Amino acid sequence: MTDLVTADGVPSAREADGAKPVRRSRRMTGPQVVGHARATAAVCQAAGCLSAQSDKVFEEITAQLVADGVTDVAVKRVGCLGLCAAGPLVEVPETGELFRQVSLDDVSELVSALKSAKPVETKPVLEPFFSRQRRVVLENCGKVDPENIDDYLSRKGYRGLVRAVTELTPQQVIDEIAKSGLRGRGGAGYPTGLKWSTVAKQPGSEKYVVCNADEGDPGAFMDRSVLESDPYRVLEGMAIAAYAVGASHGYVYCRAEYPLAVQRLKAAIHRAEKAGYLGEAIAESTFNFTVELRLGAGAFVCGEETALIASIQGGRGTPVPRPPFPAASGLRGKPTLINNVESFASVPVILRDGGEAYAEVGVGKSRGTKVFALAGRIVNGGLIEVPLGIKLRDVIFDIGGGVPDGRKFKAVQTGGPSGGCIPEELLDMSVDYESLLAAGSFMGSGGMIVMDDTSCMVDVARYFMDFCREESCGKCVPCRVGTTELHMMLTKITEGRATLADLKQLESVAAMVRDTSLCGLGQGAPNPVFSTLRYFRDEYLAHIVDHVCPAGVCALSGGESVA
């Protein structure tokens, strides 16, 4: 069974009681800095760089500085610096330098650079990867120590929440969100202000706020990075939402595959409670709000809101038909507001700086910025945040640095398993909810997988169908059997055993699965098939008629099938 839920929102006794002495001894804080630090080495401690031993790099820098008796250089653990492909990353904010792929052998060189580092007035002009971005949600990523609430407070943290609970009525908070034009960053793009207002208007005093951190799209790591780099921001957003809709209890539903995010969230919840930003009488008002953590057990479908609710309640993570929507009847049958990590992380800024300021960026009905995870065949893989309305070409070629090894760009996959592949001829399109939908894709949670001419589009469609088949909960027939059948048909094509009649059948079954499935997983599952058929039909035909895989990926048996 994969649908078990582990409940663990409470820090362990050791952490709760003896937290400080234990943590101090375990957690090196860097050399003793006397007075103001002349320079700081900000060492990325998010999952990408950690996997390349950035924790060891941190310790080595500290040890060498201590050994050399340096007292005016600080070393700091920070969240994601963005350019994950070049990790471990170390930034020196005072000089604007970014050291890449810092191995343990490079540390002595880095330390000597730190010793002679001189703060500069004008920071060096950064490459387009940084200069073309606009960081709102990620404004603290790579700047603050994710486990330190004082660091968050020093960067205007919790100002939004304090303003909301002390100066505004719940309705004014909702109005502010509505003015910002913020839409659900989990993918579907439902207007956040409208959602909040719907929950706020429901009768009854028992309501819930749930943060959906069950990020499961292949190649997507936006929510993970936000939680690992700036967890207080998400908690602040949830608290503001709770104040606006009239909830006093919330849950973060995080997938268990993100142990670091879970650890940092636990620590953040604990410290926010101690600091009075969670719990009773927040900011000395009458507003109370507590947050608990729930861990998913590895089911993609639990990101669907009704399945998520079932999972939090301890049941099997299977969706139920909507209506009723969770806004009217959700957790324990009570009105429930469910937003994604990035949506909540956008809220503090909106309350702090105002909805109009947030809405200045963007295009049409898509306002603000969106975080994307660039992955696949791209030079600068990593975490980026761009204003909505930016050209897709700028994201991939300016920020992403294009395709490596001199290969030719073929397509970019957005929106995860419910999304689609966008071909080269559409690269000048704007990145926003409506344009992506019109192109047969989907905003999704923000994964962007770049493919070059070594990718076979039929094989890509088959890969995503295999994913949906594996992740189908098995409740409704079209998704349970349909995704299996579609996967069998796509396999047949990639093996060169299909006929043109099979292609026709593929299209009709895909339409049936899209139209009759119970939840978004099944309804979206055929999307990669539709979008590859729309833009790369010739590749399907090459497999079927000519028994050739143009990209040279599929091993076709060839010849035995009559087209």
Place this chain on the structure above:
Amino acid sequence: MTVHTLTIDGIECAGAEGQTVLDVARESGVEIPTLCHLDGLCDVGACRLCVVEVKGSSKLLPSCTTAVAEGMEVTTDSDRLVAYRKAIIEMLFAERNHICAVCVANNHCELQAQAADLGLTHLDLDTVNPVLDVDASHERFAIDHNRCIMCTRCVRVCDEVEGAHTWDVMGRGLDARVVTDLGMPWGESTTCTGCGKCVQVCPTGAIFEKGRPIATTKVKRPYLPYLKSHSQEVPA
């Protein structure tokens, strides 16, 4: 009580607040095929056979869980819906090993009856042909997973009517199975009361009573006292 008026396939109907489209359609003589639905049990909207088109909604809605609303215009039998229903039944046949000729439920099977009604004469889809178990460890009953269509009627009747909750679902996707007591053999179940309600509600020959022809266990269904009196008729 609020009453809504709506049209189903052009027929003007009246439905009380809280009634489903399926309830009102059947009261008005419009037949919508169903499999997982059974009067007297909660609806789960799983088989998708009863999906209908509602004017103004871009999505197809399952009539068993969609409440009636004022001025609703419902279509239950468009070409597209009929084609999709046929595809659903075809998928169920392709999923597991349904061989009517050697089945205990032959001629008393709702899946077979739906296939006949929809004119499904052969399968275009490739069959999955899984290797599945038969659990005959119970003294009186047995379950053949080859014939199960995952309608979960057994799960619901056991939970909602008998109150035992012996049955539940395990696994996901194509590996989903109905199980007794966290996957133990049925014969070793400590919660099963042996009431046989799961046998009576099973639409196919998946759950059956040992040594009795299915006809004698199925024919009683309309008279089962624990389900509503206007229970679904079983084709004779």
